[in-house]
Amino acid sequence: MQVNNSIDQVIFEERDTQIFNIPDTKTKLSTLQNYFFPRLEMLLRYTLNIVAEVYDVNPYERMTFVYCPNHRDKAKENKDFGMVHIGVGAKRGDKPLKIIKRNGQPFSFHPTYLTFKVLPSGTIHAELLPFRQGVDDAYVSNISGIIEKYSDVLMPILSLAHISHKTYNPFYEFLPLYKAISPEEVGYNGIKLVSPKYYFPVDSNRGLYELIVAFTLLYALAESFICIGEGKEPNLGKMLEQFKEWYIKLENYEEDKEEDIEEDFELLEISDLDSYSFVRAGKWWSVLARDKWKCLSCGRSAREDSVLLEVDHIIPRSKGGSDDIINLQTLCKKCNIGKSNKDSTRL
DSSP, X not given: OOOOHHHHTOOBOXXXXXXXXXXXXXXXXXXXXXXHHHHHHHHHXXXXXXXXXXXXXXXXXXXXXXXXXXXXXXXXXXXXXXXXEEEEEEOOOSSOOSOBBTTSOBOSSXXXXXXXXXXXXXXXXXXXXXXXXXXXHHHHHHHHHHHHHTHHHHHHHHHHTTOEEEOSSGGGGGSOHHHHOOGGGXXXXXXXXXXXXXXXSBBTTBBHHHHHHHHHHHHHHHHHHHHHHTTOOOOHHHHHHHHHXXXXXXXXXXXXXXXXXXXXXXXXXXXXXXXXXOOOHHHHHHHHHHTTTBOTTTOOBHHHHOOOEEEEESSOGGGTOOOOGGGEEEEEHHHHHHHTTSOOOOO
């Protein structure tokens, strides 16, 4: 898979999990948003561009972004869900959906979510929730029916992408997918389709490729479930064939690239960046918060501009600089690479 500069900047490190241990809930949620959202949004937008290429659709017309934690500084209650996710759900339409709640009322928004999820254990995975809330038996039956209809094509592809189904009752995990989608599994603890969990560190060379493939495949299912909710005929069969065609081309490209690397292997000199030296997690986040989550060189921010921020040693460690907070400053990745360890400017 060809990776552009934006996906190369998406890096999840082992120390990132320490954010979940911040004792104050409001501070924790704000830090989770400022740190994880820019990276996850870069990953999501990159993947949606691939979705557009594979299925010949415009996902931005169809979908809206979903975030968790959806924390606001002035909120009366700060709710900690113990995870972070960014993904897509269908935009709300003008007409009620063909889905009925358990209380008999029609749905006005789609219950299907597809996300990238980060857990406190230091893992990230792709996850599809066919229904997040109590839906009627008819909708569950329709979803089960389309899965059964295309099982011969779908199940080998799910296996190829290492996607499995998880349920509230482990008994259903031993059943075929279309049988596991049952009324007993409706609700927040219901069935979900998940990729493997990739432990940090995760980057473009370790785990992101597999996550993008899994999300792209699950998008076909999410789109089909949304169509069912709107009373439209889904195109799951066509989308699965489109995925297979793309995946085969992708694998052929990867094989050709590996051969080129073996023939033309060169050792590349990597700049000595002091930000990659270890700075204790608590001090690291203190610097980012002190500098208001903005690059002190170009002024771009994590939340508004979706740039990746790093903590830079003003006086490089290779030149005797310390880890004291007064010797640390916030730079975006681009500015930090430009500075390297050759400059001691206090920005």
